[in-house]
Amino acid sequence: MALLVGAGVGLGSIAFRRLIEMFTRLFSGHADYAAAGGAANGHLSWFGPYFVLLAPVVGGLLYGPLVDRYAKEARGHGVPEVMLAVAQRGGRIDPRVSVVKALASALCIGSGGSVGREGPIVQIGSALGSTVGQLARTTEHRMRLLVACGAAGGIAAIFNAPLAGVFFAMELILRDFTVEAFGAVVLSGVTAGLIGRAAFGNTAFLTLAPLHVDHIAQFPLFALLGITAGAVGVGFTRVLYLVEDVCDWAWRGPEWLRPAAGGLLLGALLLVLPEMYGVGHSVLEKAVGGGYLPAFLLLLLVGKILATSLTIGIGGSGGVFAPSLFIGAMLGSAYGDVAHRLLPGTAGSTGAYALVGMGAVFAGASRAPITAAVILFELTGEYTIILPLMLAVVLATLTGRLLSRDTIYTLKLRRRGIDITTPPPRFGGRSVAAVMENAPDPLPASTELTEAAERLNLPGRGVPLPVVGSSGRFLGVVDASQVARALAEETGDGLEPPPTVGQIAAPTASVTADMPLSAAVPVLVSARGTPVPVLDPGRHRLVGWLTPHAALRALGVPASA
Known part of the structure; x- marks a missing residue:
């Protein structure tokens, strides 16, 4: 399976590099616009160098909906998501990530995004390794190894650096050195590296004149x-x-x-x-x-x-x-x-x-x-x-x-409340959905502060209340201290509409219903005893409430403890 993953990642790296080259030529008219010194786009010569103002916008219009609709994990630099999958999710990665990440990253880099190729290829390779493991129904231990094999193969193929790929996977992804892991990762890295060399040649990433360090000083x-x-x-x-x-x-x-709206700022910088x-x-x-x-x-x-x-x-x-x-x-x-x-x-x-x-x-x-x-x-x-x-x-x-x-x-x-350096507690593979409690009735965003204060003063209401928009989208939470502060600061003259909870709702750490409980507990710990909202997988709607008592019950600890 390590050989299969290495071969797949090697072929994937070829396709990924070709995609980047194709989109770069399409958006800029050059093989490497960074070296062109602000030249005009060959396809739009009449626009001069000002085409870079629009290239990131058009690119964002293409990859923004793609990522948002099919694989939100493909947003960003990718490696942290792989590290999390290995540390707390048994190496499971959505198979769609490899395809979406390749297209989104190629569009982003080709349209001017100032980022690298290694993060995408690591996530692409890792998703492929995870997919092979899931199809073969391997154990979680083997699944993690296959994810690391994919990461090593990606670095080896994209940079013609098989040794670096191996150590990248061992030091950053697995964060562990064992003979079994080293052997599997080397097999994948060598296989991907050979395929990469066949396509791109056996040349170093940088071609330099000989360098010397001649003086001890x-x-x-x-x-x-x-x-x-x-x-x-x-x-x-x-x-x-x-x-x-x-x-x-x-x-x-x-x-x-x-991405399209922010592309205007990126275009100005370019x-x-x-x-x-x-x-x-x-x-x-x-x-x-x-x-x-x-x-x-x-x-x-x-x-x-x-x-x-x-x-x-x-x-x-x-x-x-x-x-x-x-x-x-x-x-x-x-x-x-x-x-x-x-x-x-x-x-x-x-x-x-x-x-x-x-x-x-x-x-x-x-x-x-x-x-x-x-x-x-x-x-x-x-x-x-x-x-x-x-x-x-x-x-x-x-x-x-x-x-x-x-x-x-x-x-x-x-920043999401997850610490992968600390071994997570064992919850028998249960998800948040299996232990979450019903969320309190949410406050519509249009609720006036006086009404919210009455709800928060009800007996037993010592926790924040969720706030949702008119479409049901989760906006954040409000607690009694926030409402009291806002009421104290209110200096309206009666001509303006009264303030509402939607104006003061604070974003808060949240988890999703499909998240493993072991990954959600660090978020709960960082909330310092306050319940954590549980959202749907798209992180739009409130579906439940994760409390410390629920997590303790999952561990078999009595609530009285």
Whole structure:
């Protein structure tokens, strides 16, 4: 089955890359618009470079409804969903994810989304592995292994980096090293890698002039770069989720339209910095080769952080691994250029700092030092910088751990109340629907505050009440303190309509009825004793209420405990 998954992912990676190339040419008129320097679209030459204002909008109109209708898991960078499936869902992933993720990510990247290919191919491969396991009715342990096989095969094929694929799957997806797992993952990675090489050739991701580290005095410079890169990796993580929060706060329309509306902002950024279009491989290679001045390199660094964060924030689909390499290359190139100017006889070549920066920023963001070191060696074929690379990667990892509890992948889950680093309690495979209780009668959004106060003051009503819109869509909850505050602040003159609960309803953490109870308990714990709303799988309508007593009963603990 590992061989079958590897072969399937290898063929899938070919189709995925061809889709990206096709959509990039369709939307921009170029094979790599980031290298075209703001040129006009060959299909719409009369529009000049301003076509980039509309390309992300059109792309969003295509992939937004696709993701919203068929596979919401395909939104974002994908790897956290795979990690969650392995850690708490027995490796089960909806088979539709592989097809929807491929189309949505190819459309997003092709229309200008500043994200990478690795997140999508990991999710595509993992979904394929899970599908094979489900069809064969394997145990959960084998299912998790097949998911990891799919992830390893995806990285191996898309980057021509079989070793990196193996360690990515072991270090980030399985988070465990066993002989059985290593053997299965290697089989899948080698199979996918061979198919990828047959299609794309046996060439390194970056083609560089030979690099050397000739002076022992350079190692303190690499150490300082590692510490700086670790901080930049954490900064990238925080900006990414800050922009996502701002987009969540600002957008009030239907989710399927969000990528198109946000595409206007992304298009404006691409008009100013066309180097941010798509993956940006050619720009990265030019920076490593010393083709830009330090000030412009720092501008590209900041631009990539903003462009990637905006692409993900508006609901785009793509990975954050390649952007972290891009950011690291810009940081390392600028750092190396300045070091060379200050210490011309000691600092050495700028390219070495660029490569070390790539691995160090990824390590600081992901806390995966083995993957970072191995993948940079495979992507470049440069063994001469392995010692400074290992030094910088370790220091970047330690810096990232000091500055942040979570990685760029686990933070997305923790923000949803899920901690995959803690073994979940055993609930016998039961879902939330099996133990949830009836929800209290919801308040319509048009309910006046005085009426809501009366409902909340009823005997036994010590918990919040759900609020729903006119169409029945869940809007949030209100509690007695919120209503009391709003009534106290009311200074109306009688001419304006009285305030309603829909105006003060607060969004809250929620779970879905089909979610495994083991995955829902961390959300319940983070609510600190307050019941958690249970929504339908589409997260639109309220279907129940998950209480601490319900979870305790599922564990066989008496409610009195």
